[in-house]
Amino acid sequence: MSNTTPKSMAAPGITRSKAEAVNAADTRELYKKREPIYPKLAHGKFRFVKWVIMALALGVYYLVPFLRWDRGPGAPDQAVLVDFAHGRFYFFFIEIWPQEIYYVTGLLIMAALGLFLASALFGRVWCGYACPQTVWTDLFIMVERMFEGDRNARMKLDRAPWSLNKAWRKTGKHAVWLVIAFATGGAWILYFHDAWDTLANFFTGTAAPSSYVFAGVLTFTTYTLAGTMREQVCTYMCPWPRIQAAMTDRDALNVTYRIDRGEPRGAHKKNDSWDNRGDCIDCKQCVAVCPMGIDIRDGAQLECIQCALCIDACDDIMGKVGRPTGLITYETDDNIDRFVKGETPRYPFIRPRTMVYAVSLAIVTALMLGALVTRTHLELNSQRDRNPNYVRLSDGGVRNGYTVNVINKANAPRVMDLAVEGDPAIGVRILGAPDLMPGQIEIGPDRSQDYVVYLTLPDDAIDGPREEITFVVTDQETGETARSPSVLITGAE
Amino acid sequence: MSEHDETRETDAHSGTETTGHEWDGIKELDTPLPRWWLYIFYASIVWSVIYMVFMPAWPALPGLAGETDHTRGLRNHSERANVAEALDELAEMRASGFAALEGASIDEIESNPELLGFVRAAGEAVFGDRCATCHGVGAQGFVGYPNLNDDIWIWGGSYDEIRHTLQVGIRSEHPDTRFSQMPAFGRDELLSRSEIADVSDYVLSLSGVSADAGAVGRGQAIYDVQCASCHMDDGRGDRAQGAPNLTDQNWLYGGSREQIIATIHRGPYGVMPAWEDRLDDATIDALAAYVFLLGGGEDATARPTGQ
Numbered sequence: 031m032s033n034t035t036p037k038s039m040a041a042p043g044i045t046r047s048k049a050e051a052v053n054a055a056d057t058r059e060l061y062k063k064r065e066p067i068y069p070k071l072a073h074g075k076f077r078f079v080k081w082v083i084m085a086l087a088l089g090v091y092y093l094v095p096f097l098r099w100d101r102g103p104g105a106p107d108q109a110v111l112v113d114f115a116h117g118r119f120y121f122f123f124i125e126i127w128p129q130e131i132y133y134v135t136g137l138l139i140m141a142a143l144g145l146f147l148a149s150a151l152f153g154r155v156w157c158g159y160a161c162p163q164t165v166w167t168d169l170f171i172m173v174e175r176m177f178e179g180d181r182n183a184r185m186k187l188d189r190a191p192w193s194l195n196k197a198w199r200k201t202g203k204h205a206v207w208l209v210i211a212f213a214t215g216g217a218w219i220l221y222f223h224d225a226w227d228t229l230a231n232f233f234t235g236t237a238a239p240s241s242y243v244f245a246g247v248l249t250f251t252t253y254t255l256a257g258t259m260r261e262q263v264c265t266y267m268c269p270w271p272r273i274q275a276a277m278t279d280r281d282a283l284n285v286t287y288r289i290d291r292g293e294p295r296g297a298h299k300k301n302d303s304w305d306n307r308g309d310c311i312d313c314k315q316c317v318a319v320c321p322m323g324i325d326i327r328d329g330a331q332l333e334c335i336q337c338a339l340c341i342d343a344c345d346d347i348m349g350k351v352g353r354p355t356g357l358i359t360y361e362t363d364d365n366i367d368r369f370v371k372g373e374t375p376r377y378p379f380i381r382p383r384t385m386v387y388a389v390s391l392a393i394v395t396a397l398m399l400g401a402l403v404t405r406t407h408l409e410l411n412s413q414r415d416r417n418p419n420y421v422r423l424s425d426g427g428v429r430n431g432y433t434v435n436v437i438n439k440a441n442a443p444r445v446m447d448l449a450v451e452g453d454p455a456i457g458v459r460i461l462g463a464p465d466l467m468p469g470q471i472e473i474g475p476d477r478s479q480d481y482v483v484y485l486t487l488p489d490d491a492i493d494g495p496r497e498e499i500t501f502v503v504t505d506q507e508t509g510e511t512a513r514s515p516s517v518l519i520t521g522a523e
Numbered sequence: 524m525s526e527h528d529e530t531r532e533t534d535a536h537s538g539t540e541t542t543g544h545e546w547d548g549i550k551e552l553d554t555p556l557p558r559w560w561l562y563i564f565y566a567s568i569v570w571s572v573i574y575m576v577f578m579p580a581w582p583a584l585p586g587l588a589g590e591t592d593h594t595r596g597l598r599n600h601s602e603r604a605n606v607a608e609a610l611d612e613l614a615e616m617r618a619s620g621f622a623a624l625e626g627a628s629i630d631e632i633e634s635n636p637e638l639l640g641f642v643r644a645a646g647e648a649v650f651g652d653r654c655a656t657c658h659g660v661g662a663q664g665f666v667g668y669p670n671l672n673d674d675i676w677i678w679g680g681s682y683d684e685i686r687h688t689l690q691v692g693i694r695s696e697h698p699d700t701r702f703s704q705m706p707a708f709g710r711d712e713l714l715s716r717s718e719i720a721d722v723s724d725y726v727l728s729l730s731g732v733s734a735d736a737g738a739v740g741r742g743q744a745i746y747d748v749q750c751a752s753c754h755m756d757d758g759r760g761d762r763a764q765g766a767p768n769l770t771d772q773n774w775l776y777g778g779s780r781e782q783i784i785a786t787i788h789r790g791p792y793g794v795m796p797a798w799e800d801r802l803d804d805a806t807i808d809a810l811a812a813y814v815f816l817l818g819g820g821e822d823a824t825a826r827p828t829g830q
Contacts, residue, residue, distance in 0.1 A: 062555035259559070266557050417661030421672040421818065424771045429672075429818055461816060462639040479636070482643070484818045 041300050043350045047181070049314040051325035064262060066188065067323040069171055070181035070315070074342025083159050084168055092213065095220035099123070102441045104475065112222050118476075124402065127439065127478075136398040143394060147387035149277040151379060152360070153284040157270065157335040163263050164335060166214070166256035167321065170207055177203040181318055207257045208249070215248030261322045264335055271332040280364040281378050285336040287316075287327040287358050290369035295327075298351065309353045316340035316358055326358055408446075409437035410503045410512035412483075420519045426489030430518045434481045436503055438473045445472050445506050448481070452499035455491035456518065459484040471503075485518055492520045620645065621805035624812070629682035629820065632812050639816070646813020649806055653798070662817055666777055667793055672817045675773045679762050680821035686811035692797030693765065700797060703753070703765045709788030718745055723783040729758040729770045730778075 047070075071077075097109035099122055106113060111120040119126040119134075126133050148155050157164060177199045178184045187196055219241040220228055231237035232245070255263050264271060278284065287310075295310035310327070317325050319339045324331050326340045338360070345355040365375035415431035422428055438444050448471050450458050458469060461482040473479045487497065497518040504511045531540045534552055544551040574580065578596040595601075620641035624632070632638050651660060657668045664670030669677060678688050678701050691697045694704075708714040714722070718741075724734035725742030747756070753766035760768040767775060775793075776786040798807055814820075 063558045262557055262559065415661070417659070418663035418670070418672055421670070422772065423673055423819075424675045424768070424773065426772060431672075431818060459818075461633055462636040480640075482639075482816070 041298075041351045044311075044313065044347065045315070047314050047318045049317040051317050051320075051323060051328070064259075065323065067261060067321065068181040068184045069321040069339070070318040070343075071175060072319040072339040072342040072346075074345055076338035076342050080159060080168065080337065080339075084165050087160065087162075087165050088169065092217050095217060095225035101125075105441055106224060108224055110221060111224070114222060125439070127437070130405075133398065133402065136394060136401070139394050140391060140398065143387055143391040146277055147384060147391060149274065150279065150282055150384050150387060153278055153282050154270075154274060154334070154336040157264065158285075158337040161335075163255060163268070164337065166210075166252060167260050169210065170256040170260075171321065173206045173210070174203055177206070204257075207253055211249045211252035211257070212245070214252040215245040215250075218248050219244050261333065264322065265333050274332070279383060281362050281381060283360040283362055284330060285326065285334065285338050285341060285358065286361040286363070286366060287329070288356065288361065288369065289327075289329075289366060292327065292357055304353070309348065309357050311347065311351060313347055315343040315347055319343040330363070406510065406512065407439040408444075408503065408505060408510050408512045409435075409439070410501060410514040411435040411437075412501050412514040412516045414516055414519075420521045422521060423486070427486055428489075428492060428518075428520045428522075429484055429486045432483045432485065432501075432516065434483045434501055434514070435478060436471065436473055436481065436512075437478045439476065441475045443472060443474050445470060447471075447502075447504045447506060448483070449502050449504070450485060450499050451502055452518070453487060453491055453497050455488055456497070456499065457486040457488075459486070470506075487518060487520060492522050495520055495522055617645065621809070624805055624808045627808075629812060629815055633816065642809050642812040642816065645806075645809040646816075649802070649810050650813055653802070654810070657795075662814065667775060667791065669775060670773075671814050672819055673773065674819040674821065675768070675771060676819070676821065677760075677762065677767050677775070678765050680815075680819060682811055682815050682820060685814050685820070686807060688795070689802075689807050689811055690797060690799040693795040694792060695794060695797040697797035697799065701765055704792065705753070705766075705790040706749075707788065707790030708749070710790070714745065714749065714787070718742075719784055719787045722746055722750065722787060723780055726758070726769050726783055727780060730772060734780075 094110050095108065098107050099109035099120070100107055101120070106120060108120065109122050111118075113120065117128045124133075145156055174184065178187050187199065190196055216232070219232075219237075222228075222244075223238065223241065228237055228241060232241060291308060292310035293308040295308050295312045298304075298307075298311040314325075316327070317323075317340075319342070320326070321337060321339070322333045322335055324333045326334065341356075341358050341360070344358040348355045348357055362375075362377070365377075368375055412435070413433045415433070420428050420430050434448065436446070436448070447469055448458075448460060449469055450456055460469070460471065461484075471479075471481060483501075485499070497520065499516055499518050501514045501516060502511055503513075531543065531553075532550075533540050534550065537552060539552045539554055542551045542553045575594075576596065577598045578600055579593050580596060581594045583592060583594050620638070623635075623638055624642065627635075627638065632642055650658075650662065654662070658664055658671055659668075662671035669675070674680065676684070678684060678693065688701060691700045693701045706713055708722075709716070709719055721738045721742035722745050723742070724738035725746050727734045728739045746754075746758075753764050754760050754769055755766070758769040760766045767773075772778070774782070776782060776791055798810075802810070
């Protein structure tokens with residue numbers, strides 16, 4: 031493939047790079063040293079979308095800890111807070127206790143199904159736009175570009191001997207990287223303690239040791255992964271590119287080179303005919319902008335994160351040479367084959383795979399929403415003593431012991447009746463309920479409290495090996511109830 | 524690019540050499556390892572050296588590393604010291620609970636949720652260590668070892684009585700131990716075999732078990748002479764002497780006719796150790812309250828005998 035066309039012969043505005051795909055299959059080595067990649071800045075609609083998503087994602091990450099949400103006195107007022115010390119997770123109006131971790135499980139299942147669905151429809155959109163590795167790498171490359179210029183300038187700078195100019199540019203870049211990395215690690219810890227307090231404590235040296243550890247670790251990983259490792263993370267460390275093969279199919283949209291349009295490729299002089307040749311002028315702009323260092327024209331590759339920057343680069347060129355855009359585009363494998371055969375494309379977005387994902391996602395979402403909406407502020411659990419199974423009393427009666435756990439998720443103390451449904455002859459004794467009427471318990475705000483309850487069944491009321499009973503707790507003010515079924519073992523035949 | 528090794532097969536699709544390993548047609552590619560993997564390996568080696576400098580790492584000849592048999596490292600780290608420190612912290616945490624327990628009545632303990640929780644946790648731990656061997660983990664008891672969950676008490680079931688029993692033990696070596704001794708009527712030939720059988724029938728009849736009327740009558744005569752001084756005329760026992768109530772359904776040494784005969788024959792001599800010198804007062808308080816609150820504790824005003 032010749033790359034010797036004089037610039038004067040090219041269409042106006044066309045730039046030509048001696049870009050080589052450093053990760054192309056042909057040039058791989060054993061014991062591979064990382065080849066630096068110098069992604070060129072792309073311009074176009076996908077680059078714009080990526081800027082917007084980057085701004086949103088970073089904005090959410092850095093600013094959310096500072097949002098406030100009034101939960102009343104005694105409760106933290108941080109809108110999003112993972113409070114390990116007190117075992118609570120706060121998300122705006124939602125408060126989750128450790129035993130409700132299934133909400134998080136549900137969220138993870140929803141995220142996984144959403145990822146599957148998105149992959150089946152649009153390929154690796156997560157990798158290309160939203161993955162933190164992609165977002166932060168993009169940000170770091172932006173900084174690099176600010177200090178060292180675009181692709182050619184950076185390559186030149188790296189080849190150049192050390193000078194004051196090179197030194198300050200490199201130093202400045204790494205300094206800003208470190209600041210961003212520290213801000214990333216620093217923002218992380220704000221999610222686990224009150225953000226303003228943590229901020230103040232952090233710089234006066236009085237924050238929790240874990241805060242410093244996590245801020246340090248995440249500063250290091252952000253700097254390393256986004257600054258120096260970049261595409262290596264996606265190619266070697268992330269399992270998703272491997273899983274991806276099972277997630278997409280021939281009908282999923284992928285960033286694809288239209289081989290039917292492009293080939294045979296070759297340099298094109300300004301007034302040459304477009305007959306008997308493809309639209310690809312082999313300008314390698316798609317390779318120059320690629321942050322993964324691959325050539326999209328080689329076809330689907332596991333390195334490709336489908337960031338679509340090559341689409342922007344190619345569309346730009348196609349516009350300048352006067353050919354239709356979309357030589358590199360979101361297209362399905364199936365349609366590429368159809369184009370080659372001269373058939374019309376089809377886009378079966380509704381197919382069994384997407385339906386299964388969509389319906390599963392809808393079901394899980396509905397279940398989780400249902401659970402969230404019907405979440406009560408009162409819970410009751412009971413555990414019957416197994417050792418001893420029952421206690422025979424001197425008068426022939428029988429007693430069973432229970433640990434009854436009452437959870438008050440409301441942010442106010444509550445007085446409640448704790449009663450037992452079942453044989454009316456059953457006597458109830460609750461340990462540790464002072465200064466109240468019999469059968470009453472008082473439980474503090476936002477608390478889980480265990481009570482020891484002894485149930486006694488008199489001799490003359492025993493008429494079988496077991497009695498079905500139910501513990502019922504009733505809020506005296508609101509009438510809210512919670513129930514927990516159990517049994518009373520009599521030991522009788 | 525590495526020299527192409529002609530002896531190795533190159534995968535047509537990826538252009539990568541294979542290792543030559545093959546499983547049912549699936550071949551392993553000899554994909555290049557990224558160089559930073561090596562760097563991580565080197566970093567691990569460096570880390571191990573740092574670790575050896577700062578942490579205990581090497582066995583050492585006695586005397587070369589102070590009093591220990593290994594190098595201590597710059598941090599002088601010791602898990603043993605950490606455990607000792609943690610135990611001290613634990614004792615400090617518990618101290619407030621034990622202090623609150625001192626002098627508290629059982630009503631105060633029961634009506635204070637925090638104190639109740641402390642007693643149940645601390646008491647359960649000590650009970651598991653010291654008492655469960657004989658009384659069982661759930662204090663359910665075994666033959667010869669009373670069930671502590673029920674409302675049947677041989678020496679008294681008030682908080683104070685339970686605490687006293689814990690302090691001095693039963694038939695222990697403590698000078699003030701609770702003490703009584705039932706004669707071994709058979710072994711010491713105080714009663715004949717047939718007399719013991721008759722008394723057994725009478726004792727069974729006390730708790731409502733039907734027995735031979737003649738034997739019961741003969742047995743009652745013997746009971747009145749030999750047994751009533753401790754177990755009382757009506758058989759309801761006497762806590763002052765640790766004489767169990769014979770009229771209930773509960774049998775410390777078994778309630779079958781054979782077991783009762785055996786008990787009268789040999790005269791049981793159950794022993795519980797005194798804990799006064801082995802546990803501090805606060806621990807005994809917690810243990811007594813724990814046992815009391817297993818459900819069977821009695822008011823201090825409860826009947827002095829098995830009435």
